[in-house]
Amino acid sequence: MTERPRSRWVWHTVLAFVAVSMLLPIFWMLITSLKSATDVYQNPPRILPTTLHPENYLDLFQQPGVPLIRWFLNSVGLAIISTILVVSISSLTAYAFARLKFPFRDQLFFLVVAAMVVPGQVTLVPVYIILQKLRWIDTYWALIVPGLAGPFGVFLLRQFFLNVPSEIEEAARIDGCGNLRVFFQIILPLARPALTTLAIFTALGSWNGFFWPLIVTNSLNMRTLPIGLAILNGQWWSEQHLLMAAGFTCGLPVFILYLIFENQIEKGVTAMSFR
Helix, strand or coil: CCHHHHHHHHHHHHHHHHHHHHHHHHHHHHHHHCCCHHHHCCCCCCCCCCCCCCHHHHHHCCCCCCCHHHHHHHHHHHHHHHHHHHHHHHHHHHHHHHHCCCCCHHHHHHHHHHHCCCCHHHHHHHHHHHHHHCCCCCCHHHHHHHHHHCHHHHHHHHHHHHCCCHHHHHHHHHCCCCHHHHHHHHHHHHCHHHHHHHHHHHHHHHHHCCHHHHHHCCCHHHCCHHHHHHHHHHHCCCCHHHHHHHHHHHHHHHHHHHHHCHHHHHHHHHHHHCC
């Protein structure tokens, strides 16, 4: 065996071990969610259940005092609305910093980049006080609006826009296109990989968000799914099969999202790595 095939075999073995290690908790969660309460606490534990119980997922949505559907809809709506608004605002802002000329443009962009290094804990209390003055606490405004001014999306898209050949934009302007038409018909189609990458990151961050929704929501119906899982972890500590069913339900949309946009994610990450 030559050195190169041997090295490749070693790397494949390591990657397979890492993949199995990452998939094992998900497999255990799925299997436990299909067990009965007796199988869950059986000693010694059994890996596979004696009988599958898919009705656990139906029981999950029929528990009294647990608005799981409302939590799920809150998380879905928050992820969709936040993603659309963040991508729209970030792309417009990034295009202005990349292509338009206006006073103090570079200095303002430096402030945007500087905001990326400021920890969220520093602005937590001031933002909370502002929302309290606006009477937005325990409303959807408090969940959506503060996340719209993220500097990461502006920085990411600006770097991509700077690498778009200026000749394409100049040819469009010769044909009579204004700034908005150039942006929507020329720049955005070329920036689809970067836009997809930003949309995926924003959706995942919104879906998995825990600390901020925990701070700005008080009522049970305003909670999101990650907070709901933490509540259920306290209530259902003896109902591990239902708790695992809830956890798998929470992670399933993210898995489906990755399967749908797998190619776009890979293209976006690859494109950004070379720019």
